[in-house]
Amino acid sequence: MSIAGRSADQPVRITLAAADDFDGWRDAARDLIEAGTAPERVVWIVEGGVGDLFGGDAPRPPAAPSFSVLRQFVDLAKAVVCHSDPERFGLLYAMLWKLQGNRKAMEDRADPLLDRLERLAKEVRRDAHKMHAFVRFREVEEEDNKTRFVAWFEPEHHIVRREAGFFVRRFANMRWSILTPELSIHWNGTTLTEGPGATKADAPGGDPLEETWKTYYASVFNPARLKVKAMTKEMPKKYWRNMPESALIAPLIAGARAREVEMIDRSAAEAGMAGALEAERRIEPGGNLRAAWEGLLAEARQCTRCDLYKCGTQTVFGEGPLDAAILFVGEQPGDQEDLAGRPFIGPAGQLFDASLQQAGIDRSQTYVTNAVKHFKFEARGKRRIHSKPDAGEIEACRWWQEQERALIKPPLTVALGATAARSLTGKTVTISRAREAPLTLVDGSECWVTVHPSFLLRIPEEDRKAAERARFVEDLRRIKARADELTA
Numbered sequence: 001m002s003i004a005g006r007s008a009d010q011p012v013r014i015t016l017a018a019a020d021d022f023d024g025w026r027d028a029a030r031d032l033i034e035a036g037t038a039p040e041r042v043v044w045i046v047e048g049g050v051g052d053l054f055g056g057d058a059p060r061p062p063a064a065p066s067f068s069v070l071r072q073f074v075d076l077a078k079a080v081v082c083h084s085d086p087e088r089f090g091l092l093y094a095m096l097w098k099l100q101g102n103r104k105a106m107e108d109r110a111d112p113l114l115d116r117l118e119r120l121a122k123e124v125r126r127d128a129h130k131m132h133a134f135v136r137f138r139e140v141e142e143e144d145n146k147t148r149f150v151a152w153f154e155p156e157h158h159i160v161r162r163e164a165g166f167f168v169r170r171f172a173n174m175r176w177s178i179l180t181p182e183l184s185i186h187w188n189g190t191t192l193t194e195g196p197g198a199t200k201a202d203a204p205g206g207d208p209l210e211e212t213w214k215t216y217y218a219s220v221f222n223p224a225r226l227k228v229k230a231m232t233k234e235m236p237k238k239y240w241r242n243m244p245e246s247a248l249i250a251p252l253i254a255g256a257r258a259r260e261v262e263m264i265d266r267s268a269a270e271a272g273m274a275g276a277l278e279a280e281r282r283i284e285p286g287g288n289l290r291a292a293w294e295g296l297l298a299e300a301r302q303c304t305r306c307d308l309y310k311c312g313t314q315t316v317f318g319e320g321p322l323d324a325a326i327l328f329v330g331e332q333p334g335d336q337e338d339l340a341g342r343p344f345i346g347p348a349g350q351l352f353d354a355s356l357q358q359a360g361i362d363r364s365q366t367y368v369t370n371a372v373k374h375f376k377f378e379a380r381g382k383r384r385i386h387s388k389p390d391a392g393e394i395e396a397c398r399w400w401q402e403q404e405r406a407l408i409k410p411p412l413t414v415a416l417g418a419t420a421a422r423s424l425t426g427k428t429v430t431i432s433r434a435r436e437a438p439l440t441l442v443d444g445s446e447c448w449v450t451v452h453p454s455f456l457l458r459i460p461e462e463d464r465k466a467a468e469r470a471r472f473v474e475d476l477r478r479i480k481a482r483a484d485e486l487t488a
């Protein structure tokens, strides 16, 4: 900060070091008050900013405050300084000047100056809130093979330095950078550094971490509070393009009715009102959950999230009790499942049933579904030959699997094969490595990974087939034992 123009008839030019230079403003304001400089004489300039036309300013003399400033005003000033309004420093100084004559000026609700300052502070806090909520990190690998999380964000005001502490506390153990047009901030786990502004092109485009955000967003989405107009106001479209979960907004709105019923059911149960509600609605116990599931099913039947709906006969949704302790996820329906509209009833399903029986699992007590709900095939004459779903199709359909799991909340989910494991974890999973010990899903529940029954059917050598089958049954036994433990 520097001050120029000290004679009584000259304007006093204050040059601040940065657009959010609160310390510089405070020191200059103190000096100006001490010198009895009226607000209308002061010109506030930010170094390097468009107003910085005067150059050659004198260095600032040390501040010697002989007056105290209300805490309330300091808090207001700290926020207002970060606003992009070019008049902010002058407005603050005018308020400080006013406070010298009237200590109660901060209580005057009718004062237009105070009102304007409070509005500016509110806008800054709002922008900060958006930054907390909408910054999305993408994972990048640095030269030293370490991971850095990089986010691009466009604040409306000069809030990046002010909010850096929030991200340091929140992501203390990560290496991260937040790039904005004005400046970039970088955290290496111990030190926060600043760099120049960046462009969106400097930030990476997208990566698997986004799946975590999407899952998180889907799980915190409260359908009963869905107000589309308010939502677009709170989450301006400007931010949507940087946010992976914005892809979820339309389907979340679509699934909201079903989830709302489920929520009402849950809160009624928590409040001990379940009996009254059930009687009123003349439904069997768990009926609301069932209604929610049926709502979901009805929506899934209309699904056009990927092109596979054009391919098969129908959506093959999951089936089974909604209080199941084990939820099995397969790959996609086969030829017979597509025709019947039920999962795992063809050859792979028969092998699955037999293996479950050997492991002592009653299929009718489990929920069975698929990662992809439509049959993907290639037509060869009259035959329809199974074709593997691609990553985009798995991703598009993942939504339904997540909704099924959100309703059922199984303590244990089983991925049958790599497609299911990918759908559940959002990552490529190597079955041989993931087998035998559980993975933790984003909701904290256990996911056990094993082979898909079709894999067993495809093994040509009988002895190997028998060995792999025995191993599959062994996995299922382990899964049963664990489910028993979790539900005991």
Ligand code: URA
Residues within 6 Å of the ligand: 330, 331, 332, 333, 334, 337, 342, 343, 344, 345, 346, 348, 349, 370, 454
């Ligand atoms: N394979 C699957 O993954 N699911 C089915 O429903 C049938 C075969």
